[in-house]
Amino acid sequence: MYDSPALENTVDTKDIKISANNVQVFYGETHAIKDVNVAIEDKTVTAFIGPSGCGKSTFLRCLNRMNDTIDICRVEGQILLDQEDIYDPRVDPVQLRAKVGMVFQKPNPFPKSIYDNVAYGPRIHGLAKNKADLDDIVERALRRGAIWNEVKDRLHAPGTGLSGGQQQRLCIARAVATEPEVLLMDEPCSALDPIATGQVEELIDELRTSYSVVIVTHSMQQAARVSQKTAFFHLGNLVEFGETSQIFTNPVDARTESYITGRIG
Amino acid sequence: MPATWIFLFVLALAVIGYVLGRRKAMASAGGDGRLMHSLPSYYGYNAALFVLVPALLVLGAWLVAQPMVIERSVQHMIPETAYETSGELSLIMSDVHRVASGLETAVTTGQITAPQLEAMQAGSTDVRGLLGSVGVAVGSDVDAVTLEAAKSYRARNATADTLRNIVVGLLALAGMALAVLRTDKDYRARNSVEKVVLALLILAASLAVLTTLGIVFSLLANTIQFFKLYPWTDFFFGTTWAPSFGGGSELGILPLFWGTFYISLIALAVAVPIGLFAAVYLSEYAPKSVRSFAKPLLEVLAGIPTIVYGLFALLTVGPMLLTAFGPDSVGWMSGGTAVMTAGLVMGIMLIPFVSSLSDDIINAVPQSMRDGSYGLGATKSETVKQVILPAALPGIVGAVLLAASRAIGETMIVVLGAGAAARLSMNPFEAMTTVTAKIVSQLTGDADFASPEALVAFALGMTLFVITLALNVFALWIVRKYREQYD
Incomplete structure (x- = not known):
């Protein structure tokens, strides 16, 4: 049924990177996320699946406090990153976002050169000691983003001139350049063609060796291909969370089964 | 009949054209709007535009051209011995205009009749007194040349006005007839209306550009004049x-x-x-x-x-x-x-x-x-x-x-x-x-x-x-x- 179910993906017990306890999210009067508990492991790809409007993107944006930029949004409950509450008043959301990077649905390179796009994060966080160091960081990030070979000769061309797939990989490289510990991806392939999608998926699998990756996706095939853990959201509830292989072959909840077999969605 | 009346006449014809065009299109489709190429109102607008556009264009052009043509032909009646510079000529011509408009008022208020006006002589009639009685003050006695020019000016204007009203009225009628005749359910009224809208948009856009050019040219002549009198360096x-x-x-x-x-x-x-x-x-x-x-x-x-x-x-x-x-x-x-x-x-x-x-x-x-x-x-x-x-x-x-x-x-x-x-x-x-x-x-x-x-x-x-x-x-x-x- 799926291209390559992740049955053979090795699953070891790993450290918990992020743990969410009883998280509630409200948009004004709307109760968007209801009582979500989830533990996201380090060096693992965790996929959030579910029908449109089920709250998976909203929950993802809680993990780096991107919801703070929306006035009417209110988050309750506890989200721990390395055992520290990220909603603690002492935590600077700006610092947090440097640790928890994010890649968005639509590629959004800044209207700057490719080099400046990638150097943006390292520059504002002061990660480079000098120009050579910065060049180094940019090259490493672009290599990690699997786009170095395509852009190495035109680093000073505008990032917006790249194709959609290249732009998205540039955005991933940009996120990687700040050396985050967790990488959040909000439907990173929804605007891409199948070839670019394949490249990004390959990249995600590679990033797993150094980061904890959380990916929201509409494509169940994609979730099965790239993730080790899968969480199924429905109407703001976390219905089921477990090994990807188990969710896709032997779901516990009837709703999960209906969704992955295409009856609700 | 002044231009306002013919304008209103054309407008009225446009409204009639709208009703007729719409009705004819509906009738040809047997009252079923789905059989027609365009919405019913487009047939109406099409007929109205056929009335309005040519008639109003001609009316506009006529209103601009008529004073210029008549002015020139009346100027020829003034003997060249009567003036030396163009400034004096324009003074005489402004007198002619005032006398002509005074005579016009006198005729419309019934002070004199048209045949009496024709027979009027500068020597025998107190033209100045007559003009004064209708509220037009003239500085000196009106001489024969001015009176004749004014009479001719008035007569030519009246003829031209009548001619204009006939031409514009006929054009409006012809436009309406043409549009209504062409209207049936397959006529592409929507396309033809949209062409007019396009022309309107182009006109608006070019007016802005033309005005800029006009401003430049109005400055240019005087600027050149200045540089003839004063060294540019x-x-x-x-x-x-x-x-x-x-x-x-x-x-x-x-x-x-x-x-x-x-x-x-x-x-x-x-x-x-x-x-x-x-x-x-x-x-x-x-x-x-x-x-x-x-x-x-x-x-x-x-x-x-x-x-x-x-x-x-x-x-x-x-x-x-x-x-x-x-x-x-x-x-x-x-x-x-x-x-x-x-x-x-x-x-x-x-x-x-x-x-x-x-x-x-x-x-x-x-x-x-x-x-x-x-x-x-x-x-x-x-x-x-x-x-x-x-x-x-x-x-x-x-x-x-x-x-x-x-x-x-x-x-x-x-x-x-x-x-x-x-x-x-x-x-x-x-x-x-x-x-x-x-x-x-x-x-x-x-x-x-x-x-x-x-x-x-x-x-x-x-x-x-x-x-x-x-x-x-x-x-x-x-x-x-x-x-x-x-x-």
């Missing part, structure tokens, strides 16, 4: 501005140009930072409630007439600066009117131009840019500085240039705030004046339009026009070169 490179209507003036543009430049520079130095910061605050930081009253409040500044700003400069800012920098303190300033006074007040005037436009442009930067930046751990101010302002830059440059051209063209604040002395000086606390202020002072009063002292105003205007044009072209080039696309 002295005008462009002269450093003294000393017009004297007695002759022997020195008309160098440099002091005026320097004044314009200096005052605009100070105004922009005030307006650009304040306006830009206000825009950043309003669009990025201000809560909705603050923004909703602060933005309109700021825009009120743009609605204040510039003469009021001038009074503010004269009565408040000037004296304030004088206390701060005048003879009682550091002694840099000798009077309230100075470059600084005008520049500051003009800067205040320009703040809303910069802030309001920049605010709109900053708001147009997509949210995904902000999200991308915040997602990398950037603060709000880093995001503004490094992502939003660069993305909005072309628009901001546009806003600044709009402000600059306002500053260059501003007159009232300069007259009241900066004084009238044309001077080349670096001291911003001295009185200076600008090109626009001098254009006004050269053309007001009883200037002789043939002297270089008056004609210089046109050369100044032309120079200003060329400079602002160059500024705009330069700005467009800058914007295109440094544009950062974000889509």
Whole structure:
């Protein structure tokens, strides 16, 4: 049924990177996320699946406090990153976002050169000691983003001139350049063609060796291909969370089964 | 019958055409609108436009051409011995017009009849008395030539009016007949109506361009006239501005140009930072409630007439600066009117131009840019500085240039705030004046339009026009070169 179910993906017990306890999210009067508990492991790809409007993107944006930029949004409950509450008043959301990077649905390179796009994060966080160091960081990030070979000769061309797939990989490289510990991806392939999608998926699998990756996706095939853990959201509830292989072959909840077999969605 | 009646007649025909066209189309489709090519109202509009467009075009052209043609033919009746210069001819012709309109009034009010008018002789009838009784005062007795010309003028006008009404009326009728005959359910009325709309749009667009050209040409003739009387090297490179209507003036543009430049520079130095910061605050930081009253409040500044700003400069800012920098303190300033006074007040005037436009442009930067930046751990101010302002830059440059051209063209604040002395000086606390202020002072009063002292105003205007044009072209080039696309 799926291209390559992740049955053979090795699953070891790993450290918990992020743990969410009883998280509630409200948009004004709307109760968007209801009582979500989830533990996201380090060096693992965790996929959030579910029908449109089920709250998976909203929950993802809680993990780096991107919801703070929306006035009417209110988050309750506890989200721990390395055992520290990220909603603690002492935590600077700006610092947090440097640790928890994010890649968005639509590629959004800044209207700057490719080099400046990638150097943006390292520059504002002061990660480079000098120009050579910065060049180094940019090259490493672009290599990690699997786009170095395509852009190495035109680093000073505008990032917006790249194709959609290249732009998205540039955005991933940009996120990687700040050396985050967790990488959040909000439907990173929804605007891409199948070839670019394949490249990004390959990249995600590679990033797993150094980061904890959380990916929201509409494509169940994609979730099965790239993730080790899968969480199924429905109407703001976390219905089921477990090994990807188990969710896709032997779901516990009837709703999960209906969704992955295409009856609700 | 005056033109108003024929105009109303054409309008009425258009309404009838609308009804007929619509009805005929409906009838040909058997009352079923789905069988027709276009919506029923399009057939009506099509017929109405067939009535209106040709008839009104001819009417318009006729109204422009008729006075010119009749004027010329009546002028031939005046013997060449009666005048020497074209000025005297135009005096005689204006007499002819007045007598003709008086005669017209006399006939319409029933003082005399048309045959009586035909028989009227300058010697035998008291034409002056007759005209006086209908409210037209004539300076002297009307001589035979003028009377004959006036009679002929009146008669020709009446004939032409009748002819015009017939032609226009027939054209309207023919248009209606043609449109209604062509109407059936398969006629492409929608396409034909949209062609007219397209023509209307093209007309509107070309009018703006043509007006600009017209303005240039109206300045051009007088400018050329000026350069025939005054050497262009002295005008462009002269450093003294000393017009004297007695002759022997020195008309160098440099002091005026320097004044314009200096005052605009100070105004922009005030307006650009304040306006830009206000825009950043309003669009990025201000809560909705603050923004909703602060933005309109700021825009009120743009609605204040510039003469009021001038009074503010004269009565408040000037004296304030004088206390701060005048003879009682550091002694840099000798009077309230100075470059600084005008520049500051003009800067205040320009703040809303910069802030309001920049605010709109900053708001147009997509949210995904902000999200991308915040997602990398950037603060709000880093995001503004490094992502939003660069993305909005072309628009901001546009806003600044709009402000600059306002500053260059501003007159009232300069007259009241900066004084009238044309001077080349670096001291911003001295009185200076600008090109626009001098254009006004050269053309007001009883200037002789043939002297270089008056004609210089046109050369100044032309120079200003060329400079602002160059500024705009330069700005467009800058914007295109440094544009950062974000889509």
